[in-house]
Amino acid sequence: MRVPFKRTVPAVAALLLAAVVAACSSSPASSSSSGITKGANGLDKGLKVFIIPKNLGNNYFTTADSAKSGGAIAALDALGETGTETSGTAATPASQIPAIQAAIAKGANVLIVSATDPTALCPTLNAAMKKGITVVTYDSDAPTCRDMFINQASTAEIGTSEVDVLAKEIHDTGQIGIVSAAATATNQNAWIGYMKQELKKYPNIQLVSTVYGNDDPTTATQVTEGLLQSYPNLKGIISPTTVGILAAAQVVSTPQWKGKVLVTGLGTPLEMKAYVANGVCPAFILWNPANLGYLAAYAAVELASHKITNAAGQTFTAGKLGKYTVGAGHTVLLGPPTVFDAANVNDFNF
Numbered sequence: 001m002r003v004p005f006k007r008t009v010p011a012v013a014a015l016l017l018a019a020v021v022a023a024c025s026s027s028p029a030s031s032s033s034s035g036i037t038k039g040a041n042g043l044d045k046g047l048k049v050f051i052i053p054k055n056l057g058n059n060y061f062t063t064a065d066s067a068k069s070g071g072a073i074a075a076l077d078a079l080g081e082t083g084t085e086t087s088g089t090a091a092t093p094a095s096q097i098p099a100i101q102a103a104i105a106k107g108a109n110v111l112i113v114s115a116t117d118p119t120a121l122c123p124t125l126n127a128a129m130k131k132g133i134t135v136v137t138y139d140s141d142a143p144t145c146r147d148m149f150i151n152q153a154s155t156a157e158i159g160t161s162e163v164d165v166l167a168k169e170i171h172d173t174g175q176i177g178i179v180s181a182a183a184t185a186t187n188q189n190a191w192i193g194y195m196k197q198e199l200k201k202y203p204n205i206q207l208v209s210t211v212y213g214n215d216d217p218t219t220a221t222q223v224t225e226g227l228l229q230s231y232p233n234l235k236g237i238i239s240p241t242t243v244g245i246l247a248a249a250q251v252v253s254t255p256q257w258k259g260k261v262l263v264t265g266l267g268t269p270l271e272m273k274a275y276v277a278n279g280v281c282p283a284f285i286l287w288n289p290a291n292l293g294y295l296a297a298y299a300a301v302e303l304a305s306h307k308i309t310n311a312a313g314q315t316f317t318a319g320k321l322g323k324y325t326v327g328a329g330h331t332v333l334l335g336p337p338t339v340f341d342a343a344n345v346n347d348f349n350f
């Protein structure tokens with residue numbers, strides 16, 4: 001016969017006390033109310049991760065972020081996190097900041113951000129870090145208000161190689177212009193800084209103007225047309241943005257400019273292969289955007305799980321990409337950039 005279990009008053013009190021202690025002492029990493037648990041690999045599972053590119057509707061970021069392309073959300077799915085891509089439609093802080101604020105309000109544990117404007121974003125990102133949210137930048141940095149930056153390739157190499165590619169094509173001579181993204185973008189400004197240094201090696205090349213297309217196809221087309229009208233003897237355009245280089249190549253493919261002006265910069269193989277074929281853009285540069293997003297996701301989860309810190313020398317494995325080491329300035333480098341031309345441009349699906 002089963003003996004009915006009789007709860008004594010002290011036993012009930014002890015149970016209540018245990019429940020109160022458990023509720024009060026739950027850390028974010030083990031709290032069942034937050035849905036975060038510790039996996040056998042030492043990483044938190046169930047983190048709410050928001051990926052916030054400069055803007056939505058830009059193929060480069062869609063590739064970097066989405067599950068389908070093997071980007072950030074593919075990595076987050078594999079790790080058991082909740083990954084959400086969100087941003088505004090324009091690559092401006094006015095469009096991006098509300099998306100960051102909304103992600104914080106939704107209980108984000110991690111923000112992965114490509115900064116449209118570090119100055120404008122920092123108050124919001126600093127507030128997020130104060131709340132204990134892990135802030136990782138990828139693609140475009142905000143150096144004073146993040147825990148870690150995932151850099152696509154060496155900043156110096158990206159800047160100097162674009163100049164070297166164009167210099168060779170125009171035989172080291174003539175006027176050139178730059179069609180950039182937003183005037184506030186950290187990544188483009190840093191690359192342009194290295195372009196200017198590299199141009200000192202080419203005394204017969206003159207950089208006549210830098211114009212800004214704001215990663216908007218219409219604006220990029222208009223500023224390219226304006227640049228060509230102002231400098232009718234222009235020999236080349238460098239556009240260190242996937243949106244800008246496509247617009248510039250389209251403008252230069254019209255009869256007025258084709259054969260007179262060459263375009264290079266940073267582009268995606270799928271968008272640029274037609275302009276390699278028609279001779280307007282014989283060569284351009286990029287990295288694998290999906291790998292950038294994937295690496296950023298792994299690094300952010302390692303950091304948020306306190307499995308690594310952001311100190312130089314810390315190492316972690318980013319799934320299929322293998323082992324990475326944190327470098328100086330709390331930065332992780334994806335790898336070297338790739339030069340695309342007629343020999344390889346058809347081999348890539350991004």
Ligand code: RAM
Nearest residue numbers: 060181240241242243266
């Ligand atoms: C655009 C964006 C992005 C940049 C690429 C190369 O898509 O400006 O930040 O890294 O171009």
